Amino acid sequence: xxxxTFNKTFNAAAKWPWLVLTPVLVxxxxxxxxxxxxPYDPVVQDxxxxxxxxxxxxxxxxxxxxxxxxxxxxxxxxxxLFAMSIVLxxxxxxxxxxxxFAGYVGGKIELVLISIIDIVLSLPSxxxxxxxxxxxxPGYWSMIMALTMAWWANYARMSRAxxxxxxxxxxxxAARVMGSGHxxxxxxxxxxxxxxxxxxxxxxxxxALVLAIATLSFLGLGVEPPTPEWGQMxxxxxxxxxxxxxxxxxxxxxxxxxxxxxxLLGEQFALQKVPRALRGYKLKRKKRQRxxxxxxxxxxxxxx
Amino acid sequence: MNIKLDxxxxxxxxxVIDLYAAxxxxxxxxxxxxxxxxxxxxxxxxxxxxxxxxxxxGPLGLLPEGVSVDMKxxxxxxxxxxxxxxEKSLAKLRGGNYGVVFQDPISALNPMKRIGPQLxxxxxxxxxxxKEKSKEIALDLLRRTGIPDPVDRYTRYPHEMxxxxxxxxxxxxxxxxxxxxxxxxxxTTALDATVQAQILELLKEIQRDENIAxxxxxxxxxxxxxxxxxxxxxxxxxxxxxxxxxxVLINPVHPYTKGLLASVPDLRAKQxxxxxxxxxxPPDQSQLKPGCRFxxxxxxxxxxxxxxxxxxxxxxxxxxxxxxxxxxEIANIKGKGNA
Amino acid sequence: MSKLILRRIILAIGLIIVASALTFSIIAAxxxxxxxxxxxxxxxxxxxxxxxxQIAEELGLNDPLPMRYGRWFSDAIRGDLxxxxxxxxxxxxxxxxxxxxxxxxxxxxxxxxxxxxxxxxLLGAVSNGRTVDHLLRAFALIGASTPNFFVAALLVIVxxxxxxxxxxxxxxxxxxxxxxxVTIALFPGSVLSRVVRVNLQEIMSRPFATxxxxxxYSRSSVLIYEALPNIAxxxxxxxxxxxxxxxxxxxxxETVFALNGIGAFFIEAIRFRDxxxxxxxxxxxxxxxxxxxxxxxxxxxxxxxxxxxxTHG
Numbered sequence: 001x002x003x004x005t006f007n008k009t010f011n012a013a014a015k016w017p018w019l020v021l022t023p024v025l026v027x028x029x030x031x032x033x034x035x036x037x038x039p040y041d042p043v044v045q046d047x048x049x050x051x052x053x054x055x056x057x058x059x060x061x062x063x064x065x066x067x068x069x070x071x072x073x074x075x076x077x078x079x080x081l082f083a084m085s086i087v088l089x090x091x092x093x094x095x096x097x098x099x100x101f102a103g104y105v106g107g108k109i110e111l112v113l114i115s116i117i118d119i120v121l122s123l124p125s126x127x128x129x130x131x132x133x134x135x136x137x138p139g140y141w142s143m144i145m146a147l148t149m150a151w152w153a154n155y156a157r158m159s160r161a162x163x164x165x166x167x168x169x170x171x172x173x174a175a176r177v178m179g180s181g182h183x184x185x186x187x188x189x190x191x192x193x194x195x196x197x198x199x200x201x202x203x204x205x206x207x208a209l210v211l212a213i214a215t216l217s218f219l220g221l222g223v224e225p226p227t228p229e230w231g232q233m234x235x236x237x238x239x240x241x242x243x244x245x246x247x248x249x250x251x252x253x254x255x256x257x258x259x260x261x262x263x264l265l266g267e268q269f270a271l272q273k274v275p276r277a278l279r280g281y282k283l284k285r286k287k288r289q290r291x292x293x294x295x296x297x298x299x300x301x302x303x304x
Numbered sequence: 305m306n307i308k309l310d311x312x313x314x315x316x317x318x319x320v321i322d323l324y325a326a327x328x329x330x331x332x333x334x335x336x337x338x339x340x341x342x343x344x345x346x347x348x349x350x351x352x353x354x355x356x357x358x359x360x361x362g363p364l365g366l367l368p369e370g371v372s373v374d375m376k377x378x379x380x381x382x383x384x385x386x387x388x389x390x391e392k393s394l395a396k397l398r399g400g401n402y403g404v405v406f407q408d409p410i411s412a413l414n415p416m417k418r419i420g421p422q423l424x425x426x427x428x429x430x431x432x433x434x435k436e437k438s439k440e441i442a443l444d445l446l447r448r449t450g451i452p453d454p455v456d457r458y459t460r461y462p463h464e465m466x467x468x469x470x471x472x473x474x475x476x477x478x479x480x481x482x483x484x485x486x487x488x489x490x491x492t493t494a495l496d497a498t499v500q501a502q503i504l505e506l507l508k509e510i511q512r513d514e515n516i517a518x519x520x521x522x523x524x525x526x527x528x529x530x531x532x533x534x535x536x537x538x539x540x541x542x543x544x545x546x547x548x549x550x551x552v553l554i555n556p557v558h559p560y561t562k563g564l565l566a567s568v569p570d571l572r573a574k575q576x577x578x579x580x581x582x583x584x585x586p587p588d589q590s591q592l593k594p595g596c597r598f599x600x601x602x603x604x605x606x607x608x609x610x611x612x613x614x615x616x617x618x619x620x621x622x623x624x625x626x627x628x629x630x631x632x633e634i635a636n637i638k639g640k641g642n643a
Numbered sequence: 644m645s646k647l648i649l650r651r652i653i654l655a656i657g658l659i660i661v662a663s664a665l666t667f668s669i670i671a672a673x674x675x676x677x678x679x680x681x682x683x684x685x686x687x688x689x690x691x692x693x694x695x696x697q698i699a700e701e702l703g704l705n706d707p708l709p710m711r712y713g714r715w716f717s718d719a720i721r722g723d724l725x726x727x728x729x730x731x732x733x734x735x736x737x738x739x740x741x742x743x744x745x746x747x748x749x750x751x752x753x754x755x756x757x758x759x760x761x762x763x764x765l766l767g768a769v770s771n772g773r774t775v776d777h778l779l780r781a782f783a784l785i786g787a788s789t790p791n792f793f794v795a796a797l798l799v800i801v802x803x804x805x806x807x808x809x810x811x812x813x814x815x816x817x818x819x820x821x822x823x824x825v826t827i828a829l830f831p832g833s834v835l836s837r838v839v840r841v842n843l844q845e846i847m848s849r850p851f852a853t854x855x856x857x858x859x860y861s862r863s864s865v866l867i868y869e870a871l872p873n874i875a876x877x878x879x880x881x882x883x884x885x886x887x888x889x890x891x892x893x894x895x896x897e898t899v900f901a902l903n904g905i906g907a908f909f910i911e912a913i914r915f916r917d918x919x920x921x922x923x924x925x926x927x928x929x930x931x932x933x934x935x936x937x938x939x940x941x942x943x944x945x946x947x948x949x950x951x952x953x954t955h956g
Binding site: 115119120122123124126127130131132133134135136137138207211214215218219220221231234235238241242245248249252255256259260263264267 | 658665670790792799891910912914932933
Binding site: 364365366368369391392395396397398399400402403404406407408411412413414415416417418426429430461463474477478480481 | 771844847848849850851852853854855856857858859860861862869872873875947948949
């Protein structure tokens, strides 16, 4: 057995799943406290120090307008996570309402809604978002709106699936027999289930959203200058690629780190926490595999 | 009975197998010994979880993925000790000397490949015959295992055949390398009752023709009585009792064997005779305790049963060697004999 | 079998119609209509209301939406996608010049993603649980988290600026395609390598894998001969999905490497609010997505004997 320290780290991660939350929490903390921890104002230009390398005054140097790179990177966390949270919350809100409504009422209304959901999902989310930006024009709030309109359908489909599976649970029947009204059943019994599951999914989705925001900004269709956003900082830096690759590499690394943290969390969810009814096939298999391992170990049941 | 008392072709001595995964470790096999002679059928009997599969397939390196294994002891095949061999040399041994038949033939055959080619490629790999010759041999094997219309079945996928036919194909696959030992792991458990007898008959027939040894892993005493020559009763990773089938089934000594036999339904029994099970459940093998592992469920247990691990002792027998790991019962027999 | 395929094809065509109708109506709802934009182009910002009205009449923009969609769609089927508002060139001509560029990008990227995912996935499965396996898993995670514009920039910094081996702009010789194709392949390649790795691992715990070991195969032989054929269906399904997502990658990559493909055309159409080009490109995208998925579905039908035989008789 190869038991390097490297492996031990991985095994530790397997033992304490909540460890994977740490990087995400660190980034959230940076986002919240960024106005107090940035050494400079991220948008103030200082032409006396343009394109300077790292120094005691500017740890990561300055950009072509003399703005402090470190401050801009730190503020970038806030910009990205803020935009991401708005889209996520709005998409969740719309998706959960439409999806659970469709699942709860059933019939023709459900058929119409599920068709719309499926059509939206037949296009890659970012293409759909780009089409909407093309119609309403670029800009920060356009981007938020476009991404929300592209993202809600995922959560709607999920919510509907959860509602339908919950409706068939005996306790819902019991509540109905006891005379609970539709609204009471929905808000008291079904919605909490929907939310708990969909929120888990959404947090696994956050990485993809951060990427989408950065990509739109990189294409000049999202966050606009001078707001420090990594995708937009990166496209700014592209003109200085040959002499000052730092202007491109630093925001790129920051962006990748945030996305890695969220995707790590998402992978954890996919492996362990996500209910199998939703992922069906794939997850059922994973669960079976885990079951098998437990059987072998706990009961020595290799016979089966 | 055609028991040959010459060299055993597979011999396990004092085998200890520990399984590890994530945070748990289990001593699945705890100091077991047994041997198999050419032409005989050895039945290994125990409840699920007793370690019968691990004990038999473990030395061959056939344990599921994701479990790390630690093996001690000797598993002799010819002049080689299998324990401690590299995965590569074990792989070489497995295809040729050993044929394995698994419990559920539907999941034990590759669902994406046709039956015939699965078989022919194995023949090709092991015998070095030409492709055409391999196909011929494969068809012969299908015919020999009693599959009707082998030319048609050759091109079938596993999901298109019945369980009985698939188990025949599985046996054909196990025979492809002309093995000297056939290990059958619960070969009839997943099959219909009528098919079970046919498969057992087929195994016997093959044994007669080829003089190969069969190791039959099962929990079904009925199957043992029908086909086996000798029996090893396994409880919680240890051998409780072993001897010829006639001796052990007629004169069981170990309380566990007695309980096992009492829990077999007898069609000729009167309705008033209730089926008796063994109270309690097998012990948790991740917690090693001293003493006899059956003591918690045993009605005859005395204080020392929880303290001293019983060893296998030979007792008087009317047919072959009979070993029992229960000092209390052995003392009882001796007491009766003396009185 | 053929009935099943026919049904899939009809469904696919239906989806193309419905999805393009959705995008058509979204774009038709845009503020600032097409007629005004054309008038502005013809007569400058001071275009009169009559001119706008006249153009709208000519183009039939005052007709009800379903009628306009019907006319547009039937024109599109006959190969008339209209003229670009931005360049004035016919969109058919734009497409015939640009599709080959994006096709090379997607084709090259697809091949790299295929080779990379199988290589990494298999290597990970072979070195099960060892350091190499963990390193490959970490690589796949980072590959699936790095934005492709950053990948492109890094490649340019290393291979063009520092080493000078590869040109920073694509579209010329064979070598100029290397960086664009690698960039676009990294994300799908990483995602797919996880699919290979996870599915292989799952299949190795199935009884028929144990049978493979019992037949005397080594672990890597079992992986290749027994397990690999069994991941074909989940792999191809994900491959199809990832292949369609490469359109997004092509938008970014064509921008960075100055390639005049469909992705760049779409972004320019969005920037200039060229609704006619946007509609045409979206239709092209929809057709592409639907056909890739249709193709994958049909291939899976042929690959999996369980589905194939059941639908035979």
